[in-house]
Amino acid sequence: xxxxxxxxxxxxxxxxxxxxxxxxxxxxxxxxxxxxxxxxxxxxxxxxxxxxxxxxxxxxxxxxxxxxxxxxxxxxxxxxxxxxxxxxxxxxxxxxxxxxxxxxxxxxxxxxxxxxxxxxxxxxxxxxxxxxxxxxxxxxxxxxxxxxxxxxx
Amino acid sequence: xxxxxxxxxxxxxxxxxxxxxxxxxxxxxxxxxxxxxxxxxxxxxxxxxxxxxxxxxxxxxxxxxxxxxxxxxxxxxxxxxxxxxxxxxxxxxxxxxxxxxxxxxxxxxxxxxxxxxxxxxxxxxxxxxxxxxxxxxxxxxxxxxxxxxxxxxxxxxxxxxxxxx
Numbered sequence: 001x002x003x004x005x006x007x008x009x010x011x012x013x014x015x016x017x018x019x020x021x022x023x024x025x026x027x028x029x030x031x032x033x034x035x036x037x038x039x040x041x042x043x044x045x046x047x048x049x050x051x052x053x054x055x056x057x058x059x060x061x062x063x064x065x066x067x068x069x070x071x072x073x074x075x076x077x078x079x080x081x082x083x084x085x086x087x088x089x090x091x092x093x094x095x096x097x098x099x100x101x102x103x104x105x106x107x108x109x110x111x112x113x114x115x116x117x118x119x120x121x122x123x124x125x126x127x128x129x130x131x132x133x134x135x136x137x138x139x140x141x142x143x144x145x146x147x148x149x150x151x152x153x
Numbered sequence: 154x155x156x157x158x159x160x161x162x163x164x165x166x167x168x169x170x171x172x173x174x175x176x177x178x179x180x181x182x183x184x185x186x187x188x189x190x191x192x193x194x195x196x197x198x199x200x201x202x203x204x205x206x207x208x209x210x211x212x213x214x215x216x217x218x219x220x221x222x223x224x225x226x227x228x229x230x231x232x233x234x235x236x237x238x239x240x241x242x243x244x245x246x247x248x249x250x251x252x253x254x255x256x257x258x259x260x261x262x263x264x265x266x267x268x269x270x271x272x273x274x275x276x277x278x279x280x281x282x283x284x285x286x287x288x289x290x291x292x293x294x295x296x297x298x299x300x301x302x303x304x305x306x307x308x309x310x311x312x313x314x315x316x317x318x
Contacts, residue, residue, distance in 0.1 A: 016246040018271050020239040022172035036193040
């Protein structure tokens with residue numbers, strides 16, 4: 001066979017062959033377009049089903065944990081008692097003291113009415129004068145000076 | 154891929170693709186339809202969808218031909234040949250049946266190049282990529298096939314040729 005044919009003849013033969021129309025494809029165009037859309041939708045929509053599956057699994061897990069959670073268990077732990085006396089004991093000691101006498105209440109009322117000047121004068125100390133603390137802290141004074149019975153004899 | 158683009162590809166290339174697949178298999182429409190569906194699902198879309206379609210159709214048709222040969226080993230050759238490849242056209246210089254018979258006698262590689270170039274509109278570079286050869290080899294096969302066809306069909310009078318290009 002010879003491939004050295006003139007260009008004109010090649011062109012004529014090409015034209016003659018190209019004039020032949022291929023047998024039309026017996027494709028169902030509508031069905032093809034439908035299948036194409038279906039396949040494209042399947043291809044595009046895999047993200048949402050996966051996300052929905054993950055969320056559904058998480059929700060199921062949380063529901064199971066909520067329904068089957070273990071009952072609350074109370075544990076009693078021995079706490080070591082502190083060595084110092086408890087505040088309640090101190091309060092008890094205070095309560096156990098003597099109730100204020102009527103004279104003390106009178107003195108308190110007098111001080112509240114007339115001020116600290118209503119306090120009785122301290123006896124002069126020969127070695128040193130009266131300390132300011134003695135003036136401003138009457139509760140430190142001997143009870144005899146305040147006229148309160150029960151003071152040191 | 155946009156539906157309108159797919160529709161245009163189907164309208165314009167389905168017949169040529171079917172002719173291309175008909176060289177090898179007896180159910181070329183199925184092969185072509187599957188190729189279009191693969192094109193839709195292809196991500197990203199190929200830069201040259203027509204050449205891509207021809208490549209996919211070629212692979213699928215060859216695969217279908219191998220399966221078909223195993224199944225139809227005892228069937229007659231005439232039954233396997235199938236219908237004519239072309240529609241009888243008024244005014245055409247060549248008879249459809251005669252052209253089909255002449256094409257079927259060509260070597261496979263020559264026939265493939267002729268069909269892809271003449272009716273598929275592919276360039277020799279695209280054909281070379283599809284067939285795995287060089288463009289010069291594809292062009293040489295094309296000329297050899299045309300030479301053989303010219304001898305078997307005869308060269309009709311040029312004035313009777315309707316030009317389609």
